[in-house]
Amino acid sequence: MNHFLSQSMTKLFLVLLLFSAxxxxxxxxxxxxxxxxxxxxxxxxxxxxxxxxKLTIQVLIPRAVSGGQQGAGGGGEGPTxxxxxxxxENMADATSKLQTEFPRKIxxxxxxxxxxxxxxxxxxxxxxxxxxxxxxxxxxxRADLFVSVGKAANILELQPPLELYxxxxxxxxxxxxxxxxxxxxxxxxxxxxxxxxxxLPLIKTLPPLTGNKQETIANIIGTAIFKKDKxxxxxxxxxxxxxxxxxxxVEVTAVTVNPKKGETxxxxxxxxxxxxIPTIKNGKWKILAKITSEGTIVQNxxxxxxxxxDITKRIEKELEKDIKQRLNLPLIQVKNGxxxxxxxxxxxxxxxxxxxxxxxxxxxxxxxxxxxxKIAIKTRIRRPGLTTTPAGVPENEVEKK
Amino acid sequence: MLFRKNRxxxxxxxxxxxxxEITGQKGLLSSDLDENLHVFHSIYQDCMDVVFRTFLIGGxxxxxxxxxxxxxxxxxxxxxxxxxxxxxxxxxxxxxxxxEKKIHISKMKEVKTVTECIEYISVGFPVLLVEQExxxxxxxxCKWEKRSxxxxxxxxxxxxPREGFVEALHVNTSLLRRxxxxxxxxxxxxxIGRYTDTHVVIAYMKxxxxxxxxxEVENRLQRIDIDSVLESGYIEELIEDNPYSPFPxxxxxxxxxxxxxxxxxxxxxxxxxxxxxVLIAPISxxxxxxxxxxYYQRFLxxxxxxxxxxxxxxxxxxxxxxxxxxLTYHQEMVPTALLISMFSSRETVPFPALVEALMMEITFExxxxxxxxxxxxxxxxxxxxxxxxxxxxxxxxxLVSAPMVxxxxxxxxxxxMVPHYTQGIALRMLRFPIMLLAGSLGLLGIMLGVILIVVxxxxxxxxxxxxxxxxxxxxxxxxxxxxxxxxxWGMNKRPHLTGEYNPYRQAPGQKPNPGxxxxx
Numbered sequence: 056m057n058h059f060l061s062q063s064m065t066k067l068f069l070v071l072l073l074f075s076a077x078x079x080x081x082x083x084x085x086x087x088x089x090x091x092x093x094x095x096x097x098x099x100x101x102x103x104x105x106x107x108x109k110l111t112i113q114v115l116i117p118r119a120v121s122g123g124q125q126g127a128g129g130g131g132e133g134p135t136x137x138x139x140x141x142x143x144e145n146m147a148d149a150t151s152k153l154q155t156e157f158p159r160k161i162x163x164x165x166x167x168x169x170x171x172x173x174x175x176x177x178x179x180x181x182x183x184x185x186x187x188x189x190x191x192x193x194x195x196x197r198a199d200l201f202v203s204v205g206k207a208a209n210i211l212e213l214q215p216p217l218e219l220y221x222x223x224x225x226x227x228x229x230x231x232x233x234x235x236x237x238x239x240x241x242x243x244x245x246x247x248x249x250x251x252x253x254x255l256p257l258i259k260t261l262p263p264l265t266g267n268k269q270e271t272i273a274n275i276i277g278t279a280i281f282k283k284d285k286x287x288x289x290x291x292x293x294x295x296x297x298x299x300x301x302x303x304x305v306e307v308t309a310v311t312v313n314p315k316k317g318e319t320x321x322x323x324x325x326x327x328x329x330x331x332i333p334t335i336k337n338g339k340w341k342i343l344a345k346i347t348s349e350g351t352i353v354q355n356x357x358x359x360x361x362x363x364x365d366i367t368k369r370i371e372k373e374l375e376k377d378i379k380q381r382l383n384l385p386l387i388q389v390k391n392g393x394x395x396x397x398x399x400x401x402x403x404x405x406x407x408x409x410x411x412x413x414x415x416x417x418x419x420x421x422x423x424x425x426x427x428x429k430i431a432i433k434t435r436i437r438r439p440g441l442t443t444t445p446a447g448v449p450e451n452e453v454e455k456k
Numbered sequence: 457m458l459f460r461k462n463r464x465x466x467x468x469x470x471x472x473x474x475x476x477e478i479t480g481q482k483g484l485l486s487s488d489l490d491e492n493l494h495v496f497h498s499i500y501q502d503c504m505d506v507v508f509r510t511f512l513i514g515g516x517x518x519x520x521x522x523x524x525x526x527x528x529x530x531x532x533x534x535x536x537x538x539x540x541x542x543x544x545x546x547x548x549x550x551x552x553x554x555x556e557k558k559i560h561i562s563k564m565k566e567v568k569t570v571t572e573c574i575e576y577i578s579v580g581f582p583v584l585l586v587e588q589e590x591x592x593x594x595x596x597x598c599k600w601e602k603r604s605x606x607x608x609x610x611x612x613x614x615x616x617p618r619e620g621f622v623e624a625l626h627v628n629t630s631l632l633r634r635x636x637x638x639x640x641x642x643x644x645x646x647x648i649g650r651y652t653d654t655h656v657v658i659a660y661m662k663x664x665x666x667x668x669x670x671x672e673v674e675n676r677l678q679r680i681d682i683d684s685v686l687e688s689g690y691i692e693e694l695i696e697d698n699p700y701s702p703f704p705x706x707x708x709x710x711x712x713x714x715x716x717x718x719x720x721x722x723x724x725x726x727x728x729x730x731x732x733x734v735l736i737a738p739i740s741x742x743x744x745x746x747x748x749x750x751y752y753q754r755f756l757x758x759x760x761x762x763x764x765x766x767x768x769x770x771x772x773x774x775x776x777x778x779x780x781x782x783l784t785y786h787q788e789m790v791p792t793a794l795l796i797s798m799f800s801s802r803e804t805v806p807f808p809a810l811v812e813a814l815m816m817e818i819t820f821e822x823x824x825x826x827x828x829x830x831x832x833x834x835x836x837x838x839x840x841x842x843x844x845x846x847x848x849x850x851x852x853x854x855l856v857s858a859p860m861v862x863x864x865x866x867x868x869x870x871x872x873m874v875p876h877y878t879q880g881i882a883l884r885m886l887r888f889p890i891m892l893l894a895g896s897l898g899l900l901g902i903m904l905g906v907i908l909i910v911v912x913x914x915x916x917x918x919x920x921x922x923x924x925x926x927x928x929x930x931x932x933x934x935x936x937x938x939x940x941x942x943x944x945w946g947m948n949k950r951p952h953l954t955g956e957y958n959p960y961r962q963a964p965g966q967k968p969n970p971g972x973x974x975x976x
Contacts, residue, residue: 067700085785085898086784086785087784087785088783088784088785088804088808088809089784089787089795089798089799089802089809090802090805092787094787094796094799095794096792110708115799117796117799117802117803118800118803119798119800120796120797120799120800162787164787165788165792165795167792193788194697195788219796223792261560417634
């Protein structure tokens with residue numbers, strides 16, 4: 056008994072000794088107190104002379120955002136973020152140069168917005184920069200990517216009136232799916248895809264409302280179109296909508312038609328679906344874009360009684376016409392104008408006709424202009440909204456048919 | 457070596473003690489009253505509370521009544537013993553007959569040896585010794601001060617019986633007997649403690665409790681050789697399966713309803729004189745999460761509360777460690793907005809997250825301990841000072857961050873969610889090593905700690921019963937009463953502790969339903 060006891064005590068001490076040693080041996084090599092980190096909230100890269108880039112980062116000033124009771128005294132005024140930039144051969148090089156300007160360790164883990172300047176985008180070779188975001192353990196693969204009109208660094212200097220920092224504002228805008236919403240991972244996959252076509256949201260500084268020039272945000276004004284990681288063109292918001300519709304990515308859009316001059320009816324689509332059906336017949340490549348759309352009427356600025364099925368049929372027809380027009384815009388501008396397959400036609404053909412695709416995949420650029428695109432739209436008005444007759448129109452003036 | 461020496465000395469001492477006892481007390485009573493008196497006087501030398509009352513039976517025969525003041529019912533002794541015996545009788549009567557005629561007491565024992573006499577005197581029986589008689593009489597007239605039955609302080613319920621065990625053993629056994637009227641409720645008594653001679657009762661249900669279990673309990677109690685048993689905790693530590701485990705392998709309760717319910721599930725209850733806490737064995741990890749109220753409230757609510765308890769139990773173990781790990785190693789895991797707010801509140805804190813967490817947790821433990829120990833009047837002051845200083849001033853002074861205070865508070869509350877105080881303590885203590893692991897290895901360290909605990913729990917047994925019993929090994933039927941509590945009409949089978957026999961505790965098909973019961 057006592058022999059056992061002393062033995063187990065020795066064992067216990069030994070275990071405790073090893074246990075305490077483990078704290079010294081690990082060395083906590085990757086320990087990183089929050090007080091010692093510089094939290095990067097947004098980053099911008101611009102082209103510099105030669106092959107160099109200029110990396111600009113936006114770092115949180117923790118003292119400035121202290122919320123709650125203590126914040127009432129100290130924080131509140133002054134910028135919440137600090138913007139610094141450095142020139143380097145690539146991201147990693149620029150980062151290490153930036154590090155010399157910060158007493159705290161630069162931490163990429165919360166950088167959710169990357170902005171690329173147009174100059175760099177047009178110069179090409181973006182794949183060299185993305186590699187850092189995908190290889191380094193800290194940056195997020197799901198950070199949003201943007202292309203800015205003009206210098207990207209300027210956008211990080213803005214002080215958004217509603218949000219804490221520009222990155223947050225941009226991210227929220229992109230989440231609404233008004234324009235393209237592309238993460239680093241998506242961008243990389245697009246570049247690797249069949250056609251090497253990539254789309255990035257294009258942003259531009261909004262004109263400020265007040266006198267303070269910095270107090271504004273940047274918003275999405277269109278889409279930058281990339282071919283083999285080089286920006287080849289851009290389209291505006293309206294065209295982007297049509298593009299999103301064809302790519303089956305559209306989310307919130309109200310479609311307005313004019314049954315008569317000066318009268319409007321708006322439909323808020325609640326369910327949209329696009330299906331690309333490729334066919335190859337007698338060597339002719341065709342795409343049928345089948346689009347179904349359902350929605351609620353949110354505004355009726357006409358004299359029409361939308362409760363009547365005849366009238367809804369008529370409006371549906373009008374809507375289809377309107378949508379068709381929207382869809383034609385990107386087809387004309389992007390497909391015909393830039394000869395870029397931004398719609399995923401290549402994927403559709405690849406999936407259905409893998410053998411034929413093998414033959415054309417190297418000269419898809421030459422095949423694309425010949426692809427014939429047909430659009431078939433089916434629209435349904437599911438709900439007339441909360442009122443029946445048009446608001447403020449006397450009963451006898453409402454058109455029943 | 458240290459231990460070996462001590463033990464040798466201890467053995468010598470034991471022998472000395474026992475020798476003394478044998479020479480003094482094992483002898484038979486003599487027929488000479490003076491000689492007996494001499495023996496008892498020498499045994500009870502310097503015991504001011506022992507009373508020797510000499511008187512004449514029927515005015516002729518000398519007799520002496522020995523009792524301890526405060527343990528015997530003096531009124532009864534006066535009325536039923538002294539008065540009838542001392543009254544003058546005519547003619548010569550043999551004192552033996554007189555005793556039988558005149559004393560009317562339901563509980564009376566003949567004693568023949570000095571040891572027996574001492575035993576009875578100690579529990580409050582007055583012992584009557586008569587001239588020329590080799591046999592004494594122990595009169596069952598004991599009465600001592602005891603606490604009345606009150607609501608248990610440590611285990612209160614909203615719905616359920618309000619009575620609790622008290623310090624007096626026979627009151628406790630009677631409380632159990634009042635709940636379970638079947639004669640199958642057996643209570644075996646034994647005495648433990650060389651000086652205290654404490655009554656310990658093993659209660660079990662014959663036919664429900666496994667015979668081997670009862671034997672095992674008896675064996676383990678048999679082995680105990682200790683000079684005093686002042687609380688059931690002494691016994692608990694001496695019969696545990698793994699004495700080094702932080703987890704209790706027996707639970708204690710103050711509630712007769714809990715004890716009765718466990719008896720009916722085939723467990724053994726150990727009652728100890730002098731304490732309201734009875735021990736229950738064997739138990740599993742999940743019986744520590746069960747509150748008596750679970751069985752009295754409606755089952756859906758009980759199940760929800762049990763799940764809540766389980767979640768908070770995990771939180772009380774892991775929350776501060778997760779905070780430390782995330783803040784020192786895994787900042788990318790927190791949503792940005794949350795991190796920014798934590799970031800800014802930690803800005804003025806001069807300590808690393810681990811030190812901050814350890815400091816706060818230890819302070820909280822100190823406050824809790826102080827609150828428990830302090831007299832009630834001062835306790836309020838401590839809690840106010842604690843709440844103000846720790847909660848408010850420390851944050852304002854920038855010594856600790858506000859989120860840390862929140863986490864400590866949540867941890868504190870969740871550690872009190874565990875209905876059994878003992879297990880709450882185990883988890884509270886274990887969270888400190890896990891915090892150290894989290895501070896040195898991050899989430900990896902937390903997982904290491906959790907794995908260590910789970911491995912330990914898997915190996916732990918309570919009286920041979922696996923500690924994680926309904927889950928590992930899996931007992932499908934008993935899952936009904938583990939993390940959830942099935943309705944009573946759904947729990948037809950007893951827990952497997954009962955052995956293979958007697959598996960059903962109720963008739964099947966008792967789920968209330970409008971179709972049934974309408975026989976006509």
